[in-house]
Amino acid sequence: MSTCPQYIVDYMHEYLDGDISREHEQQLKKHLQVCSDCQQHMHELSDTIAFVKSAAHITAPPHFEEMVMKRLPKHKNRVGVQRWFRQHPIIVAAAVFFLFMSATLLSSYPNDEFxxxxxxxxxxxxxxxxxxxxxxxxxxxxxxxxxxxxxxxxxxxxxxxxxxxxxxxxxxxxxxxxxxxxxxxxxxxxxxxxxxxxxxxxx
Amino acid sequence: MDALVNKRIKQVLKGDQNAFSDIVSLYQHKLYQICYRMLGNKQEAEDIAQEAFVRAYINLHTFDQKRKFSTWLFRIATNLCIDRIRKKKPDYYLDAEVPGTDGLDMYSHIPASEQLPEETVEKMELQDRIQYEISRLPDKYRSVIVLKYIEELSLQEISEILDMPLGTVKTRIHRGREALRKQLNNL
Known part of the structure; x- marks a missing residue:
């Protein structure tokens, strides 16, 4: 196998990734027909993939959802307020405007001078x-x-x-x-x- | 499914915390599986998977709804897993028995990269053996192999989750496959 060019192994991986070009695929097939070492290598790679893929599907333990919901921050007021500000820019703008307006009006409220x-x-x-x-x-x-x-x-x-x-x-x-x-x-x-x-x- | 998820996200953003439970219920198994395969420990996997959901909840307003939610969520989880692996915190649950191993507890799993005696490995059940071989992979290969062959995600998605170029993902998968091949051949 040491005599085989490195690009053959690269082609094997391209093939396994499913993005090999037709040209490379033909070269790979030709080579595998004549080289038993590379054939062995290819088999081992396929077996490796099959081995990992045979892993059983793991499911989350029971009450997982409940546990997550318990861990959520309960009253993030600050975050809530920020979010509200973000979602209602017009109301915020109106409130700020009103604040300044009333300040101006109040400041012109008569003082004690005649x-x-x-x-x-x-x-x-x-x-x-x-x-x-x-x-x-x-x-x-x-x-x-x-x-x-x-x-x-x-x-x-x-x-x-x-x-x-x-x-x-x-x-x-x-x-x-x-x-x-x-x-x-x-x-x-x-x-x-x-x-x-x-x-x-x-x- | 994406339409439903986006609807729930909007409800959560409006302050309806309960709408988040549907999101958890949809993704809990996939997320837990990634964490378990990455960490090789049930308690840690549960802890990190829960933490990932909590972080997703807190940072939900930063999620761009034009993108795929699962990609964003998996990214949070894989980052947490990688952090946990790198910290190598000594909080293993050593006495927890690995199911199906007939008395084989976590003592036999640390350090995960260390090779076990051949006889022990040969006696392992297939499922434990798979997890053992995955846990022996260096973590940069482990994450791509788990996402590719356990979660069966596309290379493009993996590159988005891990925030690395497609070429790097391919290289890591190639090396991961070779590393696994050698591990399996050595026995």
């Missing part, structure tokens, strides 16, 4: 804004942390935040609102934004 929309013919007395009798104010008025007394007329909306609206014989062409709560304030801001938004289209 302020109001400056108009030429308004009179201020302490923390009270007065629209004098006989005067007509053009446009909206917003008063924060103060009261408003209207004795004249307002050609627009009046909004009072953390304060009181007092009027007797006033004329207000727009809406009058008093806001005292955080949520009302939020609602007011959102409505305001929506109105601004609509105004863009109305132009």
């Amino acid at each position: 302020s109001f929309t400056a108009k030429p013919n308004l009179i201020v007395d302490g923390q009270t804004v007065i629209v004098p009798e006989g005067e007509v104010v053009e446009g909206d008025i917003v008063v924060k942390n103060g009261d408003i007394v209207i004795e004249g007329a307002v050609n627009g909306n009046v909004t009072v935040i953390n304060g009181q609206y007092m009027a007797s014989t006033s004329v207000v062409t727009g809406q009058i609102e008093e806001i005292d709560q955080v949520f009302e304030w939020l609602w007011y801001e959102i409505k305001d934004m929506a109105n601004d938004f609509m105004a863009l289209f109305e132009k």
